[in-house]
Amino acid sequence: MFSPLIDELMSALRALPGVGPKSAQRMALHLLERDREGASRLATALATAVEGVGECDRCRTLTEQTLCSICANKRRNQALLCVVETPADVLAIEQAGTYQGTYFVLHGHLSPIDGIGPQDLGLDQLHSLLAAGGIEEVILATNPTIEGEATAHYISERAKKLDVPVSRIAHGVPLGGELEYIDGGTLAHAFSSRQRV
């Protein structure tokens, strides 16, 4: 419908999550009509990030440095290691603002059906980190899904063999949530994990 360059731009914009044909068209026309400077800046930012961003040597989160800012921060408690599935989870926990330890990012969860095994999640690297000593507690913060639970279980078994204490973050009714609207699985878990007051 449009010229080849514009069609290609619309098609390339669909690589963005949540962007369908209509949004891609709106984005392409907006950038070309009203914000070419923003478009150039985005092109450069994308190219530099794809080129430069790799993984932190210690925790595997996304960074262009050898060590990410959290691993490199001397004031963080290096003896606490929180295992999460994605860099977005790191951000969510950081935004909560109370955790002062470090992280280990799996970039996924065990999923034999998709051919994702321990090596793909850097579990050998995690093993070396725990075997090297200095970690006093591993906090498992994988998602409370079947795969997340299986991954947490697998890691806890390996950590126990190394005599590193392991904990799992609490699951239950979220603060501010109304019981009426909480799913049955969460409620059942909240009951079975109840704590004496």
Add this chain to the structure above:
Amino acid sequence: MFSPLIDELMSALRALPGVGPKSAQRMALHLLERDREGASRLATALATAVEGVGECDRCRTLTEQTLCSICANKRRNQALLCVVETPADVLAIEQAGTYQGTYFVLHGHLSPIDGIGPQDLGLDQLHSLLAAGGIEEVILATNPTIEGEATAHYISERAKKLDVPVSRIAHGVPLGGELEYIDGGTLAHAFSSRQRV
């Protein structure tokens, strides 16, 4: 929170319409974690489009060619000229699929308060096009807003001086719309523009 390159990418993504901080974060992490190829393709598409896409010499729509595919198409009726505000409007009319004439894109509407006058809308170019002869009808398809109406009025006055017939697309209750949900302004217009059957 993240490293500088990732922060810059998130910030650059906010140039896209409808993308706030949370979506920008999701997009950046998605591209870096799962679709670096798509990110590179998008970077190239953006850079090439910003570099290459200009305006059609005749109708001012976005294209990297001298004449856009519609103006260059010999089978389109060059004697019909539909004036619209944006390239997106051209696309909407093309998708309706019945109009066989050509277009003229204003890239906006008259808006003295924002300092947008006739020159910014290429109205001198439109004047030359009409003065050159060969246009049998100008169809005004600017938006039915105050500025769109003012722009349509201004263009119709100039076209009449050149003895070019001018028409305005019909406004009223959209097909498939239910009267109950149509705004009062549209209904009032539909009544005042009623046609004998």
